Amino acid sequence: MMEEPQNKAHKVLETAESAVYFGIAALLVISAAVLLAVAAVKMLDVFDGLEPGPVVEVLDTLLLVFVVVELLSAVRVTVAKRELVAEPFLLVGIIASIKEIVVLSIKAANQPGTGSTFRDYVMEIGVLGGVVLVLGVTAWLMRIKEREPAEGQAAATGSGYVGHGWQRTGRLV
Numbered sequence: 001m002m003e004e005p006q007n008k009a010h011k012v013l014e015t016a017e018s019a020v021y022f023g024i025a026a027l028l029v030i031s032a033a034v035l036l037a038v039a040a041v042k043m044l045d046v047f048d049g050l051e052p053g054p055v056v057e058v059l060d061t062l063l064l065v066f067v068v069v070e071l072l073s074a075v076r077v078t079v080a081k082r083e084l085v086a087e088p089f090l091l092v093g094i095i096a097s098i099k100e101i102v103v104l105s106i107k108a109a110n111q112p113g114t115g116s117t118f119r120d121y122v123m124e125i126g127v128l129g130g131v132v133l134v135l136g137v138t139a140w141l142m143r144i145k146e147r148e149p150a151e152g153q154a155a156a157t158g159s160g161y162v163g164h165g166w167q168r169t170g171r172l173v
Contacts, residue, residue, distance in 0.1 A: 021079045028072040035065045056106045063099035070095055090139045097128045097135070104128070 039061040045054035074088030108121035 018079065021075055025072060025075045025079075028068055028075065032065055032068045032072070035061055035068060039065070052106065052110065056103060059106075060099065060103045063095070063102065067092055067096050067099065087139055087142055090135050090142070093135045094132055094139070097132045101125055101128045101132070 039058050042054055042058045042061060046058065048054070070088060070092045074085070074092060077085050077088050104121050104125050108118055108125070111118040111121065
């Protein structure tokens, strides 16, 4: 039996999509390995004067490794589920924002308590804190939404919202 042209085109595109995702994953793995090597080399500078500068650079690089690893995880989930899932990308945004907060906090601590540079650091930390809060609330809301029954499912079974709400009995579940 001959395969329909639509099915054949679908399989070709699916294979191409998988190849692109695997290419992205391979580049992310290589990036993480390179960043770890860079962090190891920078770690040697820590002992050359015991100043906070090299420590901040190592910390910045290691936090960037976390971002790359979370992106790799997001690609893995996308390939496994064959759909784009937002939560891993929200987590990447949270980690990246926290990374910048940590680095800016260390830089701000080395600045005098007054002045435009210190004020700019504090403002940026505040904005990034807001970004973390918004991304965190968004991820939380998405998790709640995932636990809800599918539309029409609750109506078909005759029960109310089950999981994080009230059942027909009025008890909190």
